[in-house]
Amino acid sequence: MLADSLFRAGDYLGSRTRFREIITHSGQSGFRTYTERALGRLIEIAIHTNDFDGVDDVFAQLSRLPPSDIGASTAYFRAKALYSQAVPTEDIVAAMAPQGGATPDASAALARINTAQLEQARAGFESVAEGSPYYGQARYFIGVIFTLREQYPQAIEAFARVLRSEATTPEAQEVAELAHLALGRLYYETDQLDQAIEAYQAVPRTSSNFDVALYEIAWVYIRLGDATRAERALEVLELASPDSRFIPDALLLRGNLLLRNGRYADAQTVFQEVHSQFGPVHDELDQMAQEHDADPQGYFRQLVRDNFQAFDANAFLPPLAQRYASLEGDWDRAIGVLSDLAQARQMVEETTELVQRLTHAIDSPNHVAIFGDLRRQAERSTQLRNRVTRLRQQLVQIEETRSGGGSAQLQDVRGRRREIERFLSEMPTSDEEVSHLDDDILSRYRRMSADLARLEVELYGMEARATAIGVYLDQTADQRPDRSVEAGMRQELANHRASIEAYRDQIQAFRIEIEAQRLQVGVGDDRYTRQARLRSEYEDLVGQEHELGGASDPAIDRLYRRMSAVETTLDGRDQQVTAAADQRADNIRQQVSVESGRIEGYTQALTELETEAEDVVGAVTYQNFLAVQRRFYDLVLRSDVGDIDVAWEIREEHRSRVEMLTLDRTHELQALDDEFREITDEQTATPSAPAPSEESTDSGGGTE
Numbered sequence: 001m002l003a004d005s006l007f008r009a010g011d012y013l014g015s016r017t018r019f020r021e022i023i024t025h026s027g028q029s030g031f032r033t034y035t036e037r038a039l040g041r042l043i044e045i046a047i048h049t050n051d052f053d054g055v056d057d058v059f060a061q062l063s064r065l066p067p068s069d070i071g072a073s074t075a076y077f078r079a080k081a082l083y084s085q086a087v088p089t090e091d092i093v094a095a096m097a098p099q100g101g102a103t104p105d106a107s108a109a110l111a112r113i114n115t116a117q118l119e120q121a122r123a124g125f126e127s128v129a130e131g132s133p134y135y136g137q138a139r140y141f142i143g144v145i146f147t148l149r150e151q152y153p154q155a156i157e158a159f160a161r162v163l164r165s166e167a168t169t170p171e172a173q174e175v176a177e178l179a180h181l182a183l184g185r186l187y188y189e190t191d192q193l194d195q196a197i198e199a200y201q202a203v204p205r206t207s208s209n210f211d212v213a214l215y216e217i218a219w220v221y222i223r224l225g226d227a228t229r230a231e232r233a234l235e236v237l238e239l240a241s242p243d244s245r246f247i248p249d250a251l252l253l254r255g256n257l258l259l260r261n262g263r264y265a266d267a268q269t270v271f272q273e274v275h276s277q278f279g280p281v282h283d284e285l286d287q288m289a290q291e292h293d294a295d296p297q298g299y300f301r302q303l304v305r306d307n308f309q310a311f312d313a314n315a316f317l318p319p320l321a322q323r324y325a326s327l328e329g330d331w332d333r334a335i336g337v338l339s340d341l342a343q344a345r346q347m348v349e350e351t352t353e354l355v356q357r358l359t360h361a362i363d364s365p366n367h368v369a370i371f372g373d374l375r376r377q378a379e380r381s382t383q384l385r386n387r388v389t390r391l392r393q394q395l396v397q398i399e400e401t402r403s404g405g406g407s408a409q410l411q412d413v414r415g416r417r418r419e420i421e422r423f424l425s426e427m428p429t430s431d432e433e434v435s436h437l438d439d440d441i442l443s444r445y446r447r448m449s450a451d452l453a454r455l456e457v458e459l460y461g462m463e464a465r466a467t468a469i470g471v472y473l474d475q476t477a478d479q480r481p482d483r484s485v486e487a488g489m490r491q492e493l494a495n496h497r498a499s500i501e502a503y504r505d506q507i508q509a510f511r512i513e514i515e516a517q518r519l520q521v522g523v524g525d526d527r528y529t530r531q532a533r534l535r536s537e538y539e540d541l542v543g544q545e546h547e548l549g550g551a552s553d554p555a556i557d558r559l560y561r562r563m564s565a566v567e568t569t570l571d572g573r574d575q576q577v578t579a580a581a582d583q584r585a586d587n588i589r590q591q592v593s594v595e596s597g598r599i600e601g602y603t604q605a606l607t608e609l610e611t612e613a614e615d616v617v618g619a620v621t622y623q624n625f626l627a628v629q630r631r632f633y634d635l636v637l638r639s640d641v642g643d644i645d646v647a648w649e650i651r652e653e654h655r656s657r658v659e660m661l662t663l664d665r666t667h668e669l670q671a672l673d674d675e676f677r678e679i680t681d682e683q684t685a686t687p688s689a690p691a692p693s694e695e696s697t698d699s700g701g702g703t704e
Contacts, residue, residue: 004041012045019045023061036065040074043081050333052085072132079124083141086117087148118145136162136175143182152190159183177207184213188220196220211237211244218253231257248278248324248635255642259649268646274639281320282632288316289629300625301618308610309342311335311617316625325628334620337613341606348602353512355599358592360516366524367581374581378523379434381570381577382531386427388563389535393421395556396542403549410548417541420534427531438521445518452507452514459507463500469493539567 003018022038025031039058046055062070062078122145128138143158162179165172180202187196197220203213214237221230234254238247255270292299300316307315312335313322361370368378400414428434470493473486522528546560 003038007041007045012048016042016045026061036062036070036074039065040071040077043074043077047077047081047084050084052081055081055085072128072134075124076128076132076134076138079121079128079138080141082117082121082124083145086114086121113148118148121145130165133169133172136165136167136172136179139165140175140179140182143179147182147186152186156183156186156190159186174208177203177209181209181212181216184216184220188216188223193220193224205240211241211246214240215244215246215250218250222257227257227260231261243323245324245326248274252635252638252642255639256645259642259646264646264650264653268643271639271642271646275636275643278320278324278632278635278639281318282629282636284318285321285625285629285632289625297618297622300622301614304338304614304618304621308338308614309345311338316621317628321628321632325631327624327628330620331624334617338617341610341613344602345606345610348599348606351595352599353508355592355596357512357515358588360512361519362585362589362592364516364520366520366522367585368524368577369522370519371581371584374577374584375522377577378574379431381574382523382528383429383431383434385535385567385570386424386429386531388566389424389427389538390429391559392539392542392563393424395559396545399546399549399553399556402553407548410545413541413545413548417538417545420538420541423531423534424538427535434522437527441521441525441527442518445514445521448514449511452511456504456507459500459503462496466493466496466500 003015003022006012006015006018019038019042022031022034023042026035026038039062042058043055046052046058059078062074122142125138125142125145128134132138139158139162143155143162146152146155146158159179159182163176167173167176180199184196184199187193187199197217200213200217200220203210207213214233218230218233218237221227221233231254234250234257237244237250238254241247244250251270251274255267255274258264258267258270289296303315304311313327317325364370368374396417426437428437470490473489473493477486
């Protein structure tokens with residue numbers, strides 16, 4: 001149960017150690033029941049950590065178990081481990097990448113796959129029976145394996161079998177959605193475009209993969225030549241999933257479709273929207289690169305060092321870049337390493353604090369009070385002693401009543417005895433009285449702890465103000481021409497931060513001291529020691545008074561002897577309790593000493609690992625920064641190219657219209673010219689009228 005709890009808490013290395021202990025003792029009857037489950041968990045841990053060292057031994061032990069003892073989960077995870085060993089993660093993504101992207105295809109991934117292990121994995125997935133909670137996942141992986149082999153018909157059948165099983169859990173529903181996407185991609189590859197559209201449309205709107213389906217169905221429509229429906233799918237994607245990582249590419253694709261459809265104004269609006277949205281991010285990334293151009297890798301190492309406890313993309317990317325850029329390569333594993341190291345550092349610090357607390361506790365003189373069971377025995381013994389003392393008080397009062405007066409020495413003893421009796425009522429004889437007696441002191445320590453908590457809150461406020469001042473100095477650095485004043489302010493701020501840390505250390509030291517002192521409250525502290533001294537003195541005085549009183553009642557004498565015998569027994573019991581407490585304290589002291597030595601080794605190892613992690617994670621971060629920078633450069637470039645294409649198409653359209661108008665004008669002029677020529681030709685071809693004679697001219701009334 002401890003191993004499984006650690007596994008569910010995400011502590012895979014700690015749980016692996018415990019599961020291996022179970023396997024080591026698997027020959028014992030008490031452990032045999034958990035052997036198969038432990039082996040299955042070890043395989044799951046290997047998959048989670050991507051560390052398959054020793055997994056072959058696990059497989060060998062599984063093979064020695066009867067098939068009836070191997071559960072469905074163990075069979076499934078065994079096949080998944082074989083699959084993870086055969087196919088690297090990046091190749092899985094490559095094989096099942098969306099169409100239309102720039103990712104490599106399955107054939108490129110197949111060249112780096114261990115085909116023998118892949119076949120073993122397929123056989124393992126085939127062994128998962130229908131009805132098992134892992135049946136859908138197993139069929140999905142079978143489909144992926146056939147896809148990697150480019151056996152598309154078999155892959156389609158495998159994914160279809162996933163959809164035939166009823167999805168009754170959220171995990172099964174997600175597998176079904178992934179199967180729909182896989183079928184859509186396979187139908188696209190096999191040129192079954194209508195079936196691809198049906199597969200993508202089967203992904204529900206509530207699915208986290210709905211944006212993937214919309215983006216990929218747009219490419220199907222493009223391949224069908226239906227640019228209008230493709231543009232509509234991209235428009236729906238923009239409205240339904242505004243935070244999708246496909247939005248930038250979808251916008252650019254939609255702009256190009258609008259451009260193809262001749263909607264130049266709408267296309268230009270889309271391209272300008274992309275530029276206005278992602279251009280500032282590109283400029284900010286370029287500015288960051290230029291500011292640290294001298295030693296960019298050193299800058300990112302320092303960035304990792306400064307944010308070691310909580311390093312993520314917020315440390316080096318603008319918010320919009322994180323929103324639409326996917327970090328690649330070993331980024332997730334690098335962040336996981338930092339998280340594990342930070343958790344290990346925190347555990348070492350907590351263990352160091354625990355060692356300090358234990359050291360303060362066992363170094364105290366009252367060891368009995370720090371162990372609950374021994375403390376209760378000591379309290380019980382004290383209560384019995386106080387009851388015996390109360391009984392002794394009653395007996396001596398009876399004797400005093402019977403004997404009356406006495407010698408001066410007797411009266412003196414009685415006087416001192418009565419003085420002590422004033423304190424006997426304060427000595428507890430029950431658990432309630434013990435709690436009431438201790439609560440007064442414990443309440444003082446509680447008030448001290450509350451005061452420390454208030455002081456710690458004030459420190460948080462001081463730290464927040466110091467951080468705000470630091471941010472203000474950073475943001476207004478260009479407004480202060482006198483750098484010496486700013487340097488003085490930053491030095492003063494650094495001094496305040498150092499003081500805050502010193503105060504925090506003091507508060508922690510006080511808290512440990514208060515806890516150590518609080519553990520000392522109870523049997524064995526100064527109050528109980530004083531009560532023990534008074535009891536002892538009272539017993540001596542009662543003995544003296546009994547002797548000086550003369551003849552006594554035999555029954556009372558027997559009671560005195562019985563009380564003395566009881567106290568002798570209690571003395572022996574108290575010695576045993578004290579010896580047991582001292583022995584436990586010595587054992588703890590030895591264990592603390594051993595653990596302190598280990599902590600020193602852990603601290604040194606963590607320091608070395610953190611230094612290595614700074615270099616590795618810094619390099620991974622730098623490479624991802626460059627990839628994100630190229631990503632946004634590409635987006636801005638493609639938007640500018642799209643804008644230029646729109647302008648060019650508009651120019652071409654205007655030029656075509658001018659050419660058409662010019663051609664029409666030429667045709668019209670040619671037509672007019674032809675018509676004019678025809679008219680001219682007609683006039684030339686018509687015969688001229690005869691010339692008039694002189695007679696007719698003269699008779700026409702002409703004059704000379």
